[in-house]
Amino acid sequence: GQKPQVTKARKSIAQFKLREGMPIGAHTTLRGDRMWEFVDRLITLALPRIRDFRGLSPKQFDGQGNYTFGLTEQVMFHEIDPDKIDRVRGMDITIVTTATNDDEGRSLLRRLGFPFKED
Numbered sequence: 001g002q003k004p005q006v007t008k009a010r011k012s013i014a015q016f017k018l019r020e021g022m023p024i025g026a027h028t029t030l031r032g033d034r035m036w037e038f039v040d041r042l043i044t045l046a047l048p049r050i051r052d053f054r055g056l057s058p059k060q061f062d063g064q065g066n067y068t069f070g071l072t073e074q075v076m077f078h079e080i081d082p083d084k085i086d087r088v089r090g091m092d093i094t095i096v097t098t099a100t101n102d103d104e105g106r107s108l109l110r111r112l113g114f115p116f117k118e119d
Contacts, residue, residue: 004028041077042093043113049076055117058106065099067109068092 004026012020030038047053050071061067072090074080099105110116 002028002030002034039095039112043115045078046071046076047115049078053115055115058116061102061105063102065097065101065105065108066094067097067105067114068094 005028006023007025007027009018009020009022009024012018018024047056056069060069070090070092073088074091075082075085075088095109097105097108099108106116
């Protein structure tokens with residue numbers, strides 16, 4: 001549901017000091033009110049706080065109308081206390097839409113207020 005799932009390493013990689021089964025990340029799926037609240041906070045508060053932000057790339061659609069983008073740090077969310085962060089961690093965000101192609105998805109997200117770069 002809407003609780004984070006811990007992602008664990010599938011294989012050990014010595015160069016990264018990584019052992020099989022070690023927690024390496026987390027993922028969650030937001031739906032309903034929590035999803036809309038997150039999207040609203042992302043568009044109105046978090047994205048404008050990114051340094052040198054010039055808009056999201058309009059080319060990161062997957063061919064089925066879904067959009068994925070990455071953030072390099074989590075400090076743009078004001079709910080996160082910077083004093084409690086041990087190191088900078090990024091995140092990938094995937095917006096899954098009911099659109100059937102990239103143009104429909106781009107149009108939908110643009111109307112929702114996503115700030116895309118102009119081509």
